Amino acid sequence: MAQMSRDGEQVIFIVENNKMNFRNRKTLQTLTVVVLLAYTILLVYQSFSTGVIDHENMDVRTSVEKTRSFRQRLQRYLSRDQDLEGDLQNLDNPGTMASNFIPGEVTQVTMRPFMTELNDMFISVKTTKHFHKERLPIILKTWFQLAKDQTWFFTDTNDYDFQKMTNGHMINTNCSSSHSRKALCCKMSVEFDTFIETDKKWFCHFDDDNYVNIPRLVDFLGDYNPREDWYLGKPSIQAPLEIINKDKSSQKVKFWFATGGAGFCLSKALALKMMPVASGGKFISTGEKIRLPDDVTMGYIIEHLLKKPLTVVDQFHSHLEPMKFIRRDILKDQISFSYSKNKEEWNVVKIEGFDTKYDTNRFLSLHCFLFPETRFCPR
Numbered sequence: 001m002a003q004m005s006r007d008g009e010q011v012i013f014i015v016e017n018n019k020m021n022f023r024n025r026k027t028l029q030t031l032t033v034v035v036l037l038a039y040t041i042l043l044v045y046q047s048f049s050t051g052v053i054d055h056e057n058m059d060v061r062t063s064v065e066k067t068r069s070f071r072q073r074l075q076r077y078l079s080r081d082q083d084l085e086g087d088l089q090n091l092d093n094p095g096t097m098a099s100n101f102i103p104g105e106v107t108q109v110t111m112r113p114f115m116t117e118l119n120d121m122f123i124s125v126k127t128t129k130h131f132h133k134e135r136l137p138i139i140l141k142t143w144f145q146l147a148k149d150q151t152w153f154f155t156d157t158n159d160y161d162f163q164k165m166t167n168g169h170m171i172n173t174n175c176s177s178s179h180s181r182k183a184l185c186c187k188m189s190v191e192f193d194t195f196i197e198t199d200k201k202w203f204c205h206f207d208d209d210n211y212v213n214i215p216r217l218v219d220f221l222g223d224y225n226p227r228e229d230w231y232l233g234k235p236s237i238q239a240p241l242e243i244i245n246k247d248k249s250s251q252k253v254k255f256w257f258a259t260g261g262a263g264f265c266l267s268k269a270l271a272l273k274m275m276p277v278a279s280g281g282k283f284i285s286t287g288e289k290i291r292l293p294d295d296v297t298m299g300y301i302i303e304h305l306l307k308k309p310l311t312v313v314d315q316f317h318s319h320l321e322p323m324k325f326i327r328r329d330i331l332k333d334q335i336s337f338s339y340s341k342n343k344e345e346w347n348v349v350k351i352e353g354f355d356t357k358y359d360t361n362r363f364l365s366l367h368c369f370l371f372p373e374t375r376f377c378p379r
């Protein structure tokens with residue numbers, strides 16, 4: 001602006017000096033100053049008013065720029081020769097990560113009325129002390145690295161080693177370590193209460209035998225408004241569950257529930273509505289009343305008590321389905337995977353990569369397939 005007004009002044013002098021005599025010069029100078037002052041005020045006013053109007057667009061643009069720079073930094077991060085520990089936190093906007101994996105990101109980002117970022121999520125992983133050593137290391141080596149600050153492990157003991165490795169993200173629920181209905185509902189209850197205390201927009205629950213495709217999850221949730229009621233997951237039965245409600249003269253109750261072993265997500269709006277029957281330990285008493293496991297209790301509360309339907313999401317996978325049927329060309333679109341061992345038969349994702357002796361549940365190979373730039377992946 002300063003440059004502009006100086007230029008303006010010069011132009012006026014060249015033109016005007018030819019016509020005016022020297023005595024009028026003072027008057028002209030005063031006039032010029034007045035005109036310039038008025039012009040400056042006008043410019044300042046204009047930039048302020050458009051600044052206010054454009055504020056939202058500016059936010060979007062900034063986000064897109066952040067997305068771009070995040071992509072570059074993610075690329076750099078993934079191709080580093082250093083260890084994965086303590087790194088991704090430094091990225092200022094890890095939430096826009098999902099947008100890095102889809103073409104036409106700019107339109108998609110700007111068209112959405114709300115933005116879902118990694119940091120809008122609260123990811124809980126249910127585990128137990130018996131499985132820490134067997135199941136957590138692979139999670140910590142793979143997908144946890146992409147959501148370190150958002151992922152919390154809910155367990156039943158204090159484990160100093162894993163507390164350190166997860167940067168303090170192990171929560172001792174003080175629940176029993178048995179696989180009983182009550183113990184499971186107890187953990188879900190703590191997961192739910194912990195989420196409610198945060199300012200996160202989404203609660204996503206997984207088990208310790210899940211692989212979570214973090215960027216895909218973030219991108220997927222971007223299509224749903226967390227201010228609306230959403231219960232997103234995948235049932236593992238063909239028809240809604242039917243139970244008898246002993247309270248109400250043996251009335252039949254039918255509802256769907258998302259299998260906990262496949263993972264599911266709840267929007268903040270829905271979680272808040274669930275509070276009267278699910279928060280502060282009430283999840284346990286509700287579970288006790290119907291005498292069914294945690295994920296079924298979740299379905300009962302949401303579908304039956306609150307009358308909010310489950311939205312079936314095919315991209316969640318539990319070990320109850322055969323993993324080998326997930327085609328290689330759609331692996332990238334899936335949100336969660338699992339594995340199981342039945343007698344000597346392994347139910348695992350069919351993917352090339354590391355030797356099965358070294359990578360029995362295929363999570364390392366899957367991670368390298370999805371994120372080939374990761375340090376430990378072969379080039």
Ligand SMILES: *[C@@H]1O[C@H](CO)[C@@H](O)[C@H](O)[C@H]1NC(C)=O
Pocket residue numbers: 171172173174190
């Ligand atoms: C578990 O018990 C300890 C010790 O009494 C307590 O500090 C902690 O807050 C409890 N955890 C939960 C999730 O309630």
